[in-house]
Amino acid sequence: MGNGKHKKPLKIICEEVAEHTSTAGKATGYHGKILRLGRKFGLHSINMFQRGQEVSKTIIDNCQFACVMMQKADDSARYLQQKTGIPASEIVGLEKLEYVLQDGKEWKKGELNW
Numbered sequence: 864m865g866n867g868k869h870k871k872p873l874k875i876i877c878e879e880v881a882e883h884t885s886t887a888g889k890a891t892g893y894h895g896k897i898l899r900l901g902r903k904f905g906l907h908s909i910n911m912f913q914r915g916q917e918v919s920k921t922i923i924d925n926c927q928f929a930c931v932m933m934q935k936a937d938d939s940a941r942y943l944q945q946k947t948g949i950p951a952s953e954i955v956g957l958e959k960l961e962y963v964l965q966d967g968k969e970w971k972k973g974e975l976n977w
Contacts, residue, residue: 867904875901875908881917890919898925915943923947929965933957 865873875897890898897908898921910926912918916939923929923946931947931954934940940954949963949970957963960975 865904865906869905872905872907875906877908877910880910880912888920890921895921898922914939915946927967931963933959
């Protein structure tokens with residue numbers, strides 16, 4: 864797995880990404896290589912974080928799918944609008960358990976049900 868020859872992609876889950884990021888610029892080290900070159904080798908990274916401003920721009924710029932949930936601050940919604948194209952007004956209006964799911968440039972709202 865991870866050599867580009869396996870029939871199914873290897874999913875890599877990176878949680879609390881801000882803890883492992885030193886800058887909001889280009890991702891570096893192994894994490895940066897996974898983000899930029901992973902698809903070539905059958906690697907899919909799943910990156911979870913609370914504030915987009917605290918993680919490498921490579922994560923948001925290179926992702927096909929994004930799930931945006933409620934943001935505490937309006938400036939976080941505006942930042943995510945700049946990076947994803949999802950209107951800040953849609954992000955600001957999210958309530959607990961609501962989300963916006965983005966696939967490429969298309970997005971739709973949804974809600975988690977327990």
